[in-house]
Amino acid sequence: MPESAVSGSAERRSVAEHAEAVRSMLAGLPAAKGSERLPLMAALGRALAVDVVAPGHLPPFANSQMDGYAVRSADLPDGGARLRVAAPIPAGIAPPELLPGTAAPIMTGAMMPRGADAVVPIERAVPDRFPEPGADAVVELPATPAGSYVRPAGSDIAAGALAFAAGTTLGPGQLGLLAALGITEVDVRRPLQVLLVTTGDEVVEPGTELPPGKIHDANGTLLEAAMLQAGLLVTRSAISSDDPAVLRGLLRGRSAGTELIVTTGGVSKGAYEVVRQAMAEEPVQFLSVAMQPGGPQGIGTFDGVPFLGFPGNPVSCLVSFEMFLRPALSAVLGTPAPRPAPRARLTESLSSPAGKHQVRRASLLPDGRVRLEGGPGSHLVHALASANALVHVPADVTELEAGAEVEVWML
Known part of the structure; x- marks a missing residue:
């Protein structure tokens, strides 16, 4: 040997x-x-092999955060003003320039017109509803600082910024960002x-x-x-x-x-x-x-x-x-993602051998407490199958009372 x-x-x-x-x-x-290159959905749960840099701004253009009126803030002095209503701006179009003295009805997510630098929410307008299409209308709006309710281009992530480092585990949120950036394939380990x-x-x-x-x-x-x-x-x-x-x-x-x-x-x-x-x-x-x-x-x-x-x-x-x-x-x-490890209070007391880190099968309950499943025996498969978590008892702990706080790993 x-x-x-x-x-x-x-x-x-x-x-x-x-x-x-x-x-x-x-x-x-x-x-x-x-590494291998995979479509986004095939890469779910995998780890990136290389850094991913944003190829463009997200959002790609300045857009409205609210349903309201796109305005030039300079047209709205401290006391507000009455402005002529311009053509509406739905999402998905490139709008014409906003002329001075006008306010354009704009929908959430729609592209800000050139010249506009703020949005007034519809609730703050008088009247607080959009005019009928084609109507020759005016609207009274309060003073509004530049930048109000506007999502600037690149305010989520700017072109050239690091989106994810190599080793990042790709879950739904990560794949969603890649898709939003127009990326369809990634290199994964x-x-x-x-x-x-x-x-x-x-x-x-x-x-x-x-x-x-x-x-x-x-x-x-x-x-x-x-x-x-x-x-x-x-x-x-x-x-x-x-x-x-x-x-x-x-x-x-x-x-x-x-x-x-x-x-x-x-x-x-x-x-x-x-x-x-x-x-x-x-x-x-x-x-x-x-x-x-x-x-x-x-x-x-x-x-x-x-x-x-x-x-x-x-x-x-x-x-x-x-x-x-x-x-x-x-x-x-970089994969799998680490187990969630909340802390919870025991529903019952337990004993643990001196000098050994004990791992008990348990269920985390809806009220935030944790209930042990079965005893400490290593043959208790039914208790394991009934559990959704592991409870950790450090090696220097031999007794814990009901209500004691413990570390829990979710399975």
Whole structure:
């Protein structure tokens, strides 16, 4: 067994230390991944590969913020004035110049005419309604400073300004801005390609009959779904037996584009820990993280490919993904977006083991409180399925009363 694996087997880390180790291991991936150009909707949830600069002003022209009258502010002294009503300006046309002594009915978003520098809202006009089309009308308007209710060209973003930096995750708001700027395609980082392997002689595929002592594989579905949600390209191998040679064969049969290997199970200190055995000649550390659930972890490389070994209990493997891999992807690749992390008050008391960061499944309620779902056990899949959040209990906290404030990660 290599020295790194020997030293790693006795190591114990804090949650923060292991999270940083995972982030550091993945830090070189963006440069190697390259990019691809996609239409806007296909880029939803992806991270920009390059900076995007605004090709033009937004809005592209000065326009009215209100339904009202476009005016020359110089025509409205302190006491206001009566002005002749000019032709109306609907949205979507290029209006003629506004002549001195006139006021043009203008709709919200319509282009300001040359010569006009302010808008008087219709509610401030006398009469407070627009005249019939073609009517020879006058309107009484109050004094109005230049710039009132006018959206200047480029007031949202100016041409040449940075719209988004490389690494920005593209959600609906970001795609909307790109569309408003007239952009139809963007360069995004290619998704990370992951090989996911479930291990264990006791595990069989869902849909098959359960012989005595066997369980259906929940981990593969849990993690593949979480990874797909996070924007990864996932290849799931067949379930590996507890034969180290079989597992090594599965890993070496991976596709050439694999950039990360994740396994579940076989990382503890038992007699049949297949992942530990299969990695005996690889620079992989197996260690204990001060976390419940999900303490046993593996990290290193297999044939030069970054490797993470998660525990085998279903809740432990998903918590490991949420605590270590997902945040590292957010930090290094720019996607997925970090989990919302509000603070909420517990509906009940809880206990947590000394020296361990406990992660409990919970539901954030409409009243802003958070209710625990099930106990701390790492096998409670039903409780996990009932939850919409994770509650964090720091390692230096052993008891919390009902009403105590906690950090919550929304799932």
